[in-house]
Structures are given as structure tokens and as C-alpha cells.
């Protein structure tokens with residue numbers, strides 16, 4: 001069976017002959033979390049905007065299930081692909097949180113009972129009970145981002161694109177976003193992140209796609225891709241700091257297959273134990 005999201009030879013040229021993407025091929029299956037990485041202006045946003053039809057290919061095709069994104073409107077595609085903008089102000093425009101949460105569901109023509117069920121579910125998920133009557137513009141940036149995300153999740157799209165989800169989030173907000181991404185993965189959704197947050201990518205331990213000058217430079221598990229120093233340099237990317245730390249400590253017996261702080265602590269304890277055992281044997 002072919003992957004749910006397929007990008008075939010995608011090229012995008014903006015007016016003024018700006019070639020933002022060149023011959024990109026990509027297949028993403030159900031339950032995959034994929035981080036799209038690259039320096040500013042590399043083409044990440046241009047790529048993901050093709051997934052819900054915000055941009056149409058200059059050449060090539062994007063398939064969402066059996067729908068060719070070129071041939072369908074954003075309204076039609078939004079039932080399958082939800083796009084959570086980096087700046088929540090671009091997404092929230094109604095006078096109350098509850099109206100925001102209902103909006104997408106109403107747009108795709110769901111009946112009242114289903115709308116209420118879904119609004120309740122996302123309200124609980126993001127703990128929005130106390131702010132349902134509040135105007136989104138009176139919320140802090142963490143809450144506003146969560147409302148933006150909740151309103152998209154209420155539509156229950158198969159694919160969810162998160163543009164810089166942790167930017168402007170406090171610690172609790174970032175943790176909740178990570179939990180929600182993990183939950184969505186378990187439910188079989190496809191989550192696509194555009195991000196510069198390498199710690200998040202490390203903690204999600206996900207697949208990464210690296211874009212540089214509109215071309216796909218790498219595609220694979222974060223743990224493997226982040227070891228390719230020449231590629232990272234070409235893309236102007238740095239791996240998660242903890243990975244660099246582990247690499248610097250390999251001469252002390254630390255395994256450089258570390259991606260998160262938790263893994264680093266485990267590795268430290270393992271090396272320390274080995275060291276103590278060695279001391280005991282020689283004493």
C-alpha cells in the first residue's frame with residue numbers, strides 16, 4: 001500500500017523566478033512524525049504549504065490519500081490536512097475561544113452533536129475549560145497557540161502540520177505540545193513539524209527531512225541524520241546540544257548514540273558504574 005502523503009518531483013517557482021523547491025520526493029505514512037529542518041529561507045514553509053493546497057506545484061504532484069492537492073481547494077483539503085500557523089494571530093479571529101474551536105468543524109459541515117463532542121474533547125485535552133468565553137486576543141501566547149492547535153485538532157485531520165510549535169511557548173506549553181504530538185502519532189495521525197527546535201526533535205526521536213536551497217539533503221531517523229557532520233554543515237544546522245556533549249565525551253566511554261538529556265543521564269550512570277566496578281577490581 002502506498003504512503004498517505006506523497007510528494008512527487010515537486011518544484012515550486014515563485015513569481016520573479018525564485019526557485020524555492022526543486023524536485024522534492026517524499027513519502028510519509030500513517031503514524032509518522034516528521035520534522036522538516038533547514039536554515040531560514042531553505043524552502044520548509046513552501047514545502048508544507050503544498051500539503052493543504054495553500055500553494056500549488058509549479059511542477060510535480062502532492063497526493064493526500066487519493067486526492068491530488070493540485071486539483072482540490074484549501075477548504076476541501078483542510079478536512080484531511082490541518083495547518084497550525086507559527087503565529088496564532090494569523091489563525092484566531094473570532095471573539096471567543098469556544099467559537100474558535102467550533103469554526104473548523106462547522107466549516108466542514110459536521111452536525112451539532114459531533115461538533116459539541118469534538119469541542120469537549122479538545123477542551124479537555126488542552127485544559128481550556130476556564131477560558132471558553134475569553135477572547136483569544138486576551139490570552140497569553142502559550143494559551144493562544146494551544147487554542148490554535150485545539151481548533152485544528154477538533155477537525156480531526158489525518159495530517160497535522162505544525163509550524164514552529166514551540167516558539168513563544170513556556171516550558172509547560174512545550175511539554176504539552178510534545179505530549180499531544182506523541183498522542184497523535186499513537187492514534188495514527190501524520191504530524192509534520194517545521195522547526196528550529198533541535199531539543200524538541202531529539203526528544204521526539206522522529207524522522208527528519210533536511211531541506212537546503214530548495215533541495216532535499218537528508219531524510220532519515222534523527223539519530224542517524226544528526227551524525228552526518230558534512231551534511232549538517234551544508235545545511236547550516238546544529239544537532240541537539242546533548243548529542244554534541246556525548247560526542248565530546250566518547251573518549252571517557254560515553255556512547256555517542258545519545259539524543260536526549262534523559263539518555264545522557266542514563267549513559268553517565270552506566271559509565272560511572274563501570275568506573276566504580278573497575279576501581280573495586282583493582283583495589
Ligand SMILES: Nc1ncnc2c1ncn2[C@@H]1O[C@H](COP(=O)(O)OP(=O)(O)OP(=O)(O)O)[C@@H](O)[C@H]1O
Nearest residue numbers: 014015018020038039040041042043044045046047
Ligand atoms: N511569496 C513569496 N514570493 C516570493 N518568494 C518567496 C515567497 N515566499 C517565500 N519566498 C522565497 O522562497 C524561498 C523559500 O522560502 P520559505 O519561506 O519556504 O523558507 P523557510 O525555510 O520556510 O524559511 P524560514 O525558516 O525563514 O521560515 C526563500 O528564498 C524566500 O525568500
